[in-house]
Amino acid sequence: MTKERGAKGEDDDELRWKIGDRVYALWAGNNCYYVSTIAEVNETDRTVVVTWDDADTSHRKVSFDQVMRPSDETTAWSRSRIEKRATVRSTKQKGRCLFINEACEPGQVVFAERPLLVALPAVAPKLWECLQKLHEAQPLNLGTITFHFAALVSVLTLETGDIDIIRDKYVPEPDEEPNEDVLRILKVLQEADLDGESNRIRNLEAKNFQRLVSAWRYNSFGHHKEDGLVLYNRISMCAHSCDPTCCWSYGDEDAFVLRSRMALEKGGELTISYLQDEDLLKSTGVRQQKLQNWKFTCMCPRCSLKVDVGRGIRCQRCKVGVLYPEVPTRGFETCKVCGSSPSSEDTQMLLHMEEEYVARVDTLDKKDLDDVQTVYQAALEIFERHWILYVMDTILWEGQRQKNIMVAMEHQRRRIDFHQHYYFRPTFILAWCHEELGDCMVQQFPSRKWHLMQEFQRAYQMLAILCGTTHQYTASPYNKLWQVSNTNNSAQVNASAGSNDGETRKPVAQASISM
Numbered sequence: 001m002t003k004e005r006g007a008k009g010e011d012d013d014e015l016r017w018k019i020g021d022r023v024y025a026l027w028a029g030n031n032c033y034y035v036s037t038i039a040e041v042n043e044t045d046r047t048v049v050v051t052w053d054d055a056d057t058s059h060r061k062v063s064f065d066q067v068m069r070p071s072d073e074t075t076a077w078s079r080s081r082i083e084k085r086a087t088v089r090s091t092k093q094k095g096r097c098l099f100i101n102e103a104c105e106p107g108q109v110v111f112a113e114r115p116l117l118v119a120l121p122a123v124a125p126k127l128w129e130c131l132q133k134l135h136e137a138q139p140l141n142l143g144t145i146t147f148h149f150a151a152l153v154s155v156l157t158l159e160t161g162d163i164d165i166i167r168d169k170y171v172p173e174p175d176e177e178p179n180e181d182v183l184r185i186l187k188v189l190q191e192a193d194l195d196g197e198s199n200r201i202r203n204l205e206a207k208n209f210q211r212l213v214s215a216w217r218y219n220s221f222g223h224h225k226e227d228g229l230v231l232y233n234r235i236s237m238c239a240h241s242c243d244p245t246c247c248w249s250y251g252d253e254d255a256f257v258l259r260s261r262m263a264l265e266k267g268g269e270l271t272i273s274y275l276q277d278e279d280l281l282k283s284t285g286v287r288q289q290k291l292q293n294w295k296f297t298c299m300c301p302r303c304s305l306k307v308d309v310g311r312g313i314r315c316q317r318c319k320v321g322v323l324y325p326e327v328p329t330r331g332f333e334t335c336k337v338c339g340s341s342p343s344s345e346d347t348q349m350l351l352h353m354e355e356e357y358v359a360r361v362d363t364l365d366k367k368d369l370d371d372v373q374t375v376y377q378a379a380l381e382i383f384e385r386h387w388i389l390y391v392m393d394t395i396l397w398e399g400q401r402q403k404n405i406m407v408a409m410e411h412q413r414r415r416i417d418f419h420q421h422y423y424f425r426p427t428f429i430l431a432w433c434h435e436e437l438g439d440c441m442v443q444q445f446p447s448r449k450w451h452l453m454q455e456f457q458r459a460y461q462m463l464a465i466l467c468g469t470t471h472q473y474t475a476s477p478y479n480k481l482w483q484v485s486n487t488n489n490s491a492q493v494n495a496s497a498g499s500n501d502g503e504t505r506k507p508v509a510q511a512s513i514s515m
């Protein structure tokens with residue numbers, strides 16, 4: 001973390017601190033930045049005395065170059081600033097998409113957008129309760145009340161201009177007739193006692209309601225803390241990719257902080273993943289199937305690859321080579337070791353066996369580790385570098401972690417290998433795999449300092465890209481890295497230092513560590 005990144009203004013070289021300024025200051029106890037208030041300014045020796053927010057009384061004197069303004073990385077940007085950064089353009093295949101107006105480094109904030117609306121139960125509690133009762137009496141077809149609730153909250157709380165913005169969001173069928181749930185809800189709400197919440201709803205036309213429900217369904221995000229939804233304006237123009245150019249995290253007041261996951265060139269497309277990280281490690285077919293929720297066939301670069309290298313099958317002849325299926329032909333590549341390729345009969349048999357294993361893995365009971373182990377062992381006879389092995393490695397890593405750490409570590413290594421083979425980009429999964437492996441190494445091999453540092457360093461670098469250096473997630477491996485590099489006995493490293501669990505003092509950023 002350099003001074004410039006979090007400091008006052010990007011073109012403001014000379015920092016002028018004054019008493020009462022809220023700042024991030026470096027606490028010499030662990031080299032991390034914490035929130036504090038300036039209590040004294042000493043221009044002569046260029047230091048300040050700070051009051052830490054948690055009232056800690058140590059290391060209060062901090063030099064100017066170790067103080068920074070709270071970062072604007074987590075605060076929503078103005079609309080005009082976002083518009084300078086990103087442009088919406090219509091494309092033939094994906095409709096409106098988002099493009100970057102200037103080059104970006106990996107991890108750089110592309111923009112941070114405030115929500116158009118956050119639809120949480122507390123915004124309209126009576127309405128929420130009413131919909132819940134209705135859903136309990138007869139479940140809504142969408143399986144949740146959140147979309148209908150959010151549509152109604154939009155009508156209740158937003159001005160016409162903002163409602164029009166929501167109506168303009170992507171829906172598969174803009175002229176869709178109101179379905180039975182929409183009609184049922186409107187009927188019930190006509191008679192419901194909703195206090196001040198009812199007037200606007202009584203005038204709502206069924207077709208308009210349907211359109212708003214669909215707009216929320218296809219464009220919103222689940223709230224990260226509560227049972228509710230959030231909708232953003234610019235972000236909802238972002239297309240999906242199974243190799244997304246961007247990643248995101250939540251900032252202050254539910255701001256959507258969009259970061260570049262890789263170096264972006266001016267004019268490049270901004271994409272995010274509509275799928276969770278773990279689904280990005282599944283086969284093209286499974287990803288495509290999941291994306292049917294948004295009713296489109298993904299045309300991203302990964303989905304367009306002819307060979308799916310996440311579905312490796314061991315060559316049945318030489319047992320050494322790995323064969324990958326060619327997606328369009330449903331045949332297999334030639335073995336790179338013995339040069340054979342399965343006959344069409346064998347191909348059918350292998351594909352059928354694969355389908356059966358996928359179904360079996362889907363129904364595994366995570367608690368029944370013996371059964372998982374048996375399926376895993378049998379699958380290893382047939383598959384190699386296959387996503388179902390990754391799924392079982394994950395179950396076995398989690399299940400064995402408290403029981404047999406050495407076995408667990410082996411599964412964790414296999415998870416990392418597969419992730420790097422199939423999808424080698426920073427993801428939260430990969431970062432945490434490294435951090436967790438580092439935690440195990442601390443217990444098992446505390447003297448392998450180089451190895452511990454490598455695991456924590458990788459986790460730290462990836463998380464810095466994914467959610468920035470001021471994020472709590474990033475502070476966790478950083479703290480461990482700092483402790484390993486500053487202690488002779490790595491066994492003293494506190495595995496939970498800086499992590500979310502139970503720590504009250506949360507660092508906001510870190511100083512760089514020289515390796």
Ligand SMILES: C[S@@+](CC[C@H](N)C(=O)[O-])C[C@H]1O[C@@H](n2cnc3c(N)ncnc32)[C@H](O)[C@@H]1O
Pocket residue numbers: 093094095096097169170218219236237238239240241294295296297298299300
């Ligand atoms: C949240 S909207 C994105 C904005 C939308 N393109 C628009 O014009 O308003 C999601 C829709 O965009 C399209 N889309 C997004 N990513 C796509 C992709 N990778 N391949 C094909 N269509 C995609 C699909 O129609 C999808 O349902």
